Structures are given as C-alpha cells and as structure tokens.
Amino acid sequence: MKLADLFTKRKAVFSLEVFPPKKSGSIETIYDTLEALEGLRPDYISVTYGAGGNLADNSTLEIAQKIKNRYHIEPLAHLTCVNSSREQVQKSLDRLEKAGIENILALRGDMNPELPPRLEFHYASELIGTIRAHGGFDIAAACYPEGHPECDSLEQDVEHLRQKVEMGATHLITQLFFDNADFYRFLELVRKKGIDVPIQAGIMPVVNKKQIERMVSMCGASIPASLSKIMNRYGASPEALRDAGINYAISQIIDLLSNSVEGIHLYTMNNPYVARKVSGSIASILECENE
Numbered sequence: 001m002k003l004a005d006l007f008t009k010r011k012a013v014f015s016l017e018v019f020p021p022k023k024s025g026s027i028e029t030i031y032d033t034l035e036a037l038e039g040l041r042p043d044y045i046s047v048t049y050g051a052g053g054n055l056a057d058n059s060t061l062e063i064a065q066k067i068k069n070r071y072h073i074e075p076l077a078h079l080t081c082v083n084s085s086r087e088q089v090q091k092s093l094d095r096l097e098k099a100g101i102e103n104i105l106a107l108r109g110d111m112n113p114e115l116p117p118r119l120e121f122h123y124a125s126e127l128i129g130t131i132r133a134h135g136g137f138d139i140a141a142a143c144y145p146e147g148h149p150e151c152d153s154l155e156q157d158v159e160h161l162r163q164k165v166e167m168g169a170t171h172l173i174t175q176l177f178f179d180n181a182d183f184y185r186f187l188e189l190v191r192k193k194g195i196d197v198p199i200q201a202g203i204m205p206v207v208n209k210k211q212i213e214r215m216v217s218m219c220g221a222s223i224p225a226s227l228s229k230i231m232n233r234y235g236a237s238p239e240a241l242r243d244a245g246i247n248y249a250i251s252q253i254i255d256l257l258s259n260s261v262e263g264i265h266l267y268t269m270n271n272p273y274v275a276r277k278v279s280g281s282i283a284s285i286l287e288c289e290n291e
C-alpha cells in the first residue's frame, strides 16, 4: 500500500520507527522487537538507514521486507544519499522495488566522520528527484519544527522543504521536538507557504539521560523548562526518569491529537516497553479520532 492512500483513510495516522541492530549485534534481536511492536497495530513501521551517521547496509531492506511479509504491516524504508554514488542509489532503488517495498523516506543523511561525503548528492531534494524518476515509490521526507541545525533560519529551511515537496514528497515526518508550541508555529508557517501535504509529528519518549543528551546534540531539539525540571529531579533514578519520559510523551501526543494533528510517528528506539506504554495510553483516543 502506498502511504499517501493511508492519509486519505485515517484522520490520525499512527506509526512506529525502528533501527537495524548494530553490525556487531545480531539481526535476530530486531525480530523480538517487531514481535512486540506488531501487537500495537501501527498503520506502518519505518526502518532507519544509516541513522546518526552509522554505516548503512542491506539490513534496512531485509527488515522492511519482513515487516511486510511476516507481520503484514506496511513498511517505510529510510534511504539516505550523502554518502552514496548515483549508481549505489539506483541499485538500492532497484532492490527495494524488487523486494516489494512501496514507500521510501528520502533523507540527505547524517555525515559520517569516517566517510568523506561523495558530493554526488547534497540534499534530500536531489534524492527525491532521483526516486521519482525511478518511479514506483511513494516518497516521504523529514521536516524540522525548530529549523534544521545547519540552516540559518526557519524561513529558509521551510523554503528548502517546499523544494522537497515540489520534487515529489507526498508526506512529511517531523524531527523530534519536546515543545508542542514549536510544532504549531511551524505548521502555521508551512501552511502559509502553501505546503499542503500531510505532516506527522515525530515524538520520542526520552527515557534515560545519555539518550537525551545524544538526541539533543544529534537533532538540535531544545529542552523546555518542564522537561529539564523532570530530568534534574529524577535523573538519578532510572525508573522514575523512564516513567516521567513516557508520560511526558503521552501528554505531548494527547495535546497534538486534540489539536487535529494528521499523525504521530513514534521513535521507539527499539524499546518495546516504551512503545507499549505509549500506544496503550493513546489507543482509545486514536480509535475515537479514526472512527
């Protein structure tokens, strides 16, 4: 199924994101995670590719294929371009098509300090053009409620976002954010600029200090006072911080749904406990939105 069709059927789409286990780890661990996530009945599951600048390989395709064929859930395969040649991208697209994957999240990708950028692709919009020319895929792209960290202004970043939609992205997923006011401000600006494709809010429940620090430095997301108070007060107790992080995310999601958000994309970080807690708490609300 093409994800664009999903957005015409659902008032609020609910999706999950997983990442392939590190090369040193076993690929099998992801299947335990998927087994647990399957029961949460997401509309689709996305699989990262070279997240955070990690080396990418064929495991994204392999996992996406399993999500489709073993769990009968629609997969969204991430694809990045900054470290790839045109030939490599063409090859990836051919493989994805052959595997029956219909949806791609087209990204520039994080810079890997160990790999020099190939300079054949500079921006996600170029990758989107290549995917569209290839044909056969629905294309999603990323957007940044607080502006992309490498961009001088939010206005300029939104202009670049418009290029991605013009090139063929039919659905957007936001970078993680912790202050819904940032999202609402961004949505207003984006709509004013004529970008009219569905936008899903990307939410990450932050459940430990190290993870929060890593995400903030990687994504440039700002921490509102209410969240930093939680971190300071409960930082020494892993369980308290985990539960506070989960509840913070649930509150964010309920506020977003009650303000007519078109979808929630949950960055699960392969943690089924967290995904289960969050989706269990919003299941009846999602049902109410979509009935």
Ligand SMILES: NC(=O)C1=CN([C@@H]2O[C@H](COP(=O)(O)OP(=O)(O)OC[C@H]3O[C@@H](n4cnc5c(N)ncnc54)[C@H](O)[C@@H]3O)[C@@H](O)[C@H]2O)C=CC1
Binding pocket: 048, 049, 050, 051, 052, 078, 080, 106, 107, 108, 109, 110, 111, 122, 123, 124, 125, 142, 143, 148, 149, 150, 151, 156, 157, 160, 163, 164, 175
């Ligand atoms: N792997 C994943 O799941 C996710 C990864 N990311 C990462 O976030 C980063 C950005 O990715 P994308 O949004 O796909 O990249 P993008 O190519 O859309 O934007 C990257 C930067 O380039 C700027 N830019 C875009 N077009 C431009 C142009 N024509 N001229 C000048 N500047 C331009 C943007 O404003 C932004 O600062 C990447 O590192 C990506 O991997 C973000 C979300 C999810």
Ligand SMILES: Nc1nc(=O)c2c([nH]1)NC[C@@H]1CN(c3ccc(C(=O)N[C@@H](CCC(=O)O)C(=O)O)cc3)CN21
Binding pocket: 019, 022, 048, 050, 051, 052, 053, 054, 110, 175, 176, 214, 218, 219, 267, 269
């Ligand atoms: N700039 C950027 N790059 C991304 O890859 C990315 C975003 N932003 N924003 C949203 C999500 C978050 N994603 C992430 C972020 C970090 C890891 C990560 O740190 N992975 C570790 C393992 C961590 C763990 O086991 O808990 C790894 O080494 O692969 C994975 C996916 C992918 N996405």
